[in-house]
Amino acid sequence: MSVLSRLIGLFISVVGATLIFMTMNDPQSFIWLFVGLLIISIGFNLLTARGQPKGHKPPPPTITEIRCSNTACDFKEIRDFKKGDFVLKPLETKCPKCGSLTAIEGVYIVKEEEPKAKSNF
Numbered sequence: 001m002s003v004l005s006r007l008i009g010l011f012i013s014v015v016g017a018t019l020i021f022m023t024m025n026d027p028q029s030f031i032w033l034f035v036g037l038l039i040i041s042i043g044f045n046l047l048t049a050r051g052q053p054k055g056h057k058p059p060p061p062t063i064t065e066i067r068c069s070n071t072a073c074d075f076k077e078i079r080d081f082k083k084g085d086f087v088l089k090p091l092e093t094k095c096p097k098c099g100s101l102t103a104i105e106g107v108y109i110v111k112e113e114e115p116k117a118k119s120n121f
């Protein structure tokens with residue numbers, strides 16, 4: 001499949017280059033130059049593709065918010081999500097501030113595309 005996409009990429013690049021060469025004497029060649037370069041860049045993208053599906057990204061990072069169970073204490077910690085984490089899960093670790101037990105306050109998926117204003121209320 002990747003060989004085929006490379007061949008298509010090569011073909012598209014050649015078409016783009018041919019378009020530029022063929023329209024060089026055209027008074028509006030700058031438009032064709034632009035179009036040709038665009039086509040070549042698309043072709044080169046296909047050519048240099050590493051066989052990964054387009055738009056493939058690593059899974060978004062997930063964070064876990066830990067909070068002290070003592071309501072009078074404002075201790076809060078954010079750490080990487082670990083397998084088995086769930087909201088309101090009581091934790092073994094004690095609050096470094098007051099020594100009370102801590103629990104998971106929330107689990108969030110960090111979206112890079114659209115940073116959403118997170119409300120604490």
Ligand SMILES: [Zn+2]
Pocket residue numbers: 068069070073074075095096097098099100
């Ligand atoms: Zn505390």
